[in-house]
Amino acid sequence: MCIGGFNEFAATKQAIDKVMNALKDDEATTIGVYGMGGVGKTTMVKYVGAQAQKSRLFNQVIMAVVSQNPDLIQIQETFAEMLDFKLEEKTEIGRAIKLKEKIMRGTGILIILDDIWKRIEFSRIGIPNHNELLRCNSKVLLTTRRSSVCQIMESHAKIRLNILSKEDSWSLFVKEARKSFDKSSNFYDVAREVVRECAGLPIALIAVARALRDEALDGWKEAARRLQVSQPPNPEDEGDVFKCIKLSYDYLKYDDSKSCFLLCCLFPEDYDIPIEYLLMYGIGKGMFQDSNMLEARATTYLVVKALKDSSLLLDARAEGCTASGSW
Ligand SMILES: Nc1ncnc2c1ncn2[C@@H]1O[C@H](COP(=O)(O)OP(=O)(O)O)[C@@H](O)[C@H]1O
Ligand SMILES: [Mg+2]
Structure with a gap:
């Protein structure tokens, strides 16, 4: 099933059902x-x-990204905005008190904390504790790469989101590559190989399918070869995502797109990058040599669109911005 670009893969459905059950459990206030x-x-x-x-x-859902280097003031700001009030206090603790008061005055608030890497004190942000959450019928739903973080954050339910099945991986890849891959076609075996290398990860399947969409058979064979031999620079890294994102970058058609993507990597993860900044940094870097300002701006917007189409950049919350992903 696909609703507005969201696919309910078998693995996704399994996890969603478990999360929904936990959200209905009166005793559970933190779900990981x-x-x-x-x-x-x-x-x-x-x-x-x-x-x-x-x-x-x-009644209400509020969400903030925590990420590897949490900016608590920014997280508080995001929650306050979503709850439609202003935090005037300067200090983290002063703001935390106000935020908690506001959450506890409401009822039935789902607080989503996305991408947690290490223990983070709810009280420092202004999120009520277990008993307080019970009293205001509110819950916290958190996501993390590490199962140990669910324990550290004292989650009452710990739910794993699995990689996609072979069938779901294949159908997502086929859809994104916009090809039919007839079993008798020359592309079939090489496409199967490429999909295997994406290891059931939607981000990898989408990035690679989009990168190869318009390539001839040789381009596909070369991609399969590169994915097979690719080694992550750091063995601790999640190599499958790295090699697929790298392939997607390598297959970008224009140097301007590559330069623009590298400029985006200078910003923190999940950051709303103003496209005008990219234009200025691009000029500073010596891009758009033969263009006037109007042309340079138009090129920057086109390049950002191409990078979003390749799924190397994401849509931002703010107008005129793009967002860097967190892989
Ligand atoms: N259920 C889904 N349906 C459609 N696309 C998905 C789905 N899950 C993930 N994706 C795609 O994969 C990319 C990575 O997913 P994301 O939710 O950011 O992963 P994570 O948060 O686990 O790192 C997204 O940008 C989206 O395009
Ligand atoms: Mg994420």
């Missing part, structure tokens, strides 16, 4: 979802949040 980078945690909890609000399980 874990799984590899790029497996679909953020996409899934956004969908769950929307469903939970639509079905009136919660």
